[in-house]
Amino acid sequence: MSAAVRALPLTAVQESMWTAYRIAPDSAAYNIVMPLRLRGRVDVAAMDAAIASVGHRQELLRSVFVERDGRPVRVAADAPVVRLEFRDLAGAGEEELFRAAEEAGARPFRLESGTFRVVLLRRTDDDWALVTSAHHIVSDFTSRWLLVRDVLDAYAGHAAGTAPAWRPLTSSYTEYADGELRYTASEAGVRAAEEWRAAVRGAAPAELPLDRPRPRVRSLRGDTVVRRLDAESAEGLGGAAHAAGVTPFAFLLAVFQALTHRWTGQDDFLLGVPASARSGRGQRDLIGCFLNTMPVRAEFGPDTTFRSAAAQAGERVMRGMLGVRFPCRLAFRDTVLFRAALFLVQMDRMEPPVPNVPPGAAVGPSVRYAGLDIALIDVPQQEGQLDLLLRIEQTPDGVTAVFSYDTDVLDRASVERFADGYERLLAAAVRDPETRVADVDLAGAADLDAVLALGDATGFADSFDTSYDTFESFENAWDHR
Structure with a gap:
């Protein structure tokens, strides 16, 4: 690292990410990954130069995290600490390329030495994968698109012998962190903290029934269940949300809340909803963690x-968005609510199907840019952070519900049943938003038949076999992302 370094304070969300890292330094639960399939001839030297250029442009690509005097600090250098990693997979098959991309993104970070990784995988001269990965302490889901955009813009420039076509950055993450510190200490920040506490007073976090007791120390290991929503629900979502006078996200969130209510029996509870605290034109191109998870x-x-x-x-x-500038966790730092884990269950917002692409590029399963056909590779990520996290993704092929969960406390079969319930409730809600939540059956006909057969002595053995087959199918029915 360059000798010219600065020790800087962390934002509130970075402090929570640092704590998670210290608890489980070998976990990849907080890796944010964006793998791309590249078709065409890749200039490796130009890609290497592009990574260096982005490292100079983006402050957090020049940062690591250490402890000094018992406190975590961010250390920013003048030179980037991330370089291109190149692997030649000559002759590899499709499955091997996918596994290599998944491994490149899932490798744990050592925050003391680096927080970003860019890996270029060559399968043939015309078939490559580019995997960008970052720890959540320096990135969010907007930033992963920004990183890919900056890398591709820089690559196009270096390949053509010109400078990258970037807008100049007019702000820095350091300025954002300084602004957060000033705001939280101000009278306005004190009022915002009290407004957050008042909004949730008397409510408890949602507590799903668990398959195992929560361990004293979480491993931060997890798994994912993926469901592509049926066409009728996906196509009818916009109209149902409009009829209810809300956004599609609010409608999807309400269905998730309804299912949580039905599973937990709780009538008054909190879910976490991640929101972006980015504001102003100066932060629109800035890579960083601007996450603020709101209690809803x-x-x-x-x-x-x-x-x-x-x-x-x-x-x-x-x-909540009116108060998103105040880091919500700080409002509950000294409360029982915080110590009880404010967010055990969470829902994330819908994602766009493709990043910002150059004008004129074709939007769809792939885009054409810098002489390359570029498409997303979908890999599991962010598994095990919470008991359960639902992320709704908009893809060129439709709408997908991604249920990531903590394998310390939940079995796959339980999450499969939860996903079944979400699909069933969403279908009912889209069909008729005036339907009462309590009136929708969560169990399908086959599930009800199996349960009723348990009361029939002559049918007990057959129902046991049916139940066993059902649970076995749960274990084998993962539609891998």
Whole structure:
């Protein structure tokens, strides 16, 4: 690392990421990964130069994290600490290329020496994979698109012998962190903290029934269940949300809250909803962790309909966004709520199908840029951070629900059943938002038949076999991303 370094304080979210890292330094649960399939001739030297250029441009690509006097600090250097890693997989098959891309993204980081990784995999002269990976302490889901965009813009420039076509950065993550410190210490910040506490007072975090007790020290290991939503639900979502007067995200969140209510029996609970604290033109091109996970309260009664649940979810998300500048965790640092784990269950926002692409590029399963056909490679990531995290992804092929979970406390079969319930509730809500949440059956006909057969002595053995086959199919039915 360059001798010219600066020790800088962490933001509130970076402090929580550092704590998670110290608990499980060998976990990849907080890796944010963006793997791309590149078709065409790749200039390796130009790609290497591109990574160096992006490292000079983006402050956090020149940063590591260490402890000094018992406190974590970010150390920023003048020179980038990330370089291109190249692996030649000559003759590898499709599966081997996918596994290599997955491994490149899932390798744990040592925050004391680096927080970003860029790996170029060559399968043939015309078939490559480019894997960018970053620890969440320096990135978020917007930043992973920004990193890919900056790398491809720089690559196009270096390959053509010109400078990258970038907008100049007019701000830095250091300025953002300084602004957060000033705001949280101000009178306005004190009022914002009290408003967050008032908004959730009396509510408890959602507590799903677990398959095992929560361990004293979490391993931060997990798994993922993926469901592509059926066409009727996906196509009808926009109209149902419009009829309810909310955004599609608020409608999807309300269904998730409804299912959580049905599973837990809780009538008044909190879910985490990640939001971006980016603001202003100066931060639009800045790579960094601008995450602020908001506690969103859900309240249900016997007559709650999907429409009324969606209206409540939409109103509370919008109200939360008004206070998104204040790091929510700081509002609960000294409370029982914080010590009890504010967010055990969480839902993330919908993602766009493709990153910002150059003008004129074709948007779809792949884009054409810098002489390359570029498409996404979907790999599992961010598994095991929480008991359960639902992320809704918009893809060129439709809408996908991604359920990531903590294998310390949940079995795959349980999450499969939860996913079944989400699909069933969403279908009912889209069909008729006036349906009462309590009136929708969570179990399918086959599940009900199996349960009823347990009360029939002559059919017990057959029902046991059916149940065993059902659970075995749960274990084998993972539609791998």
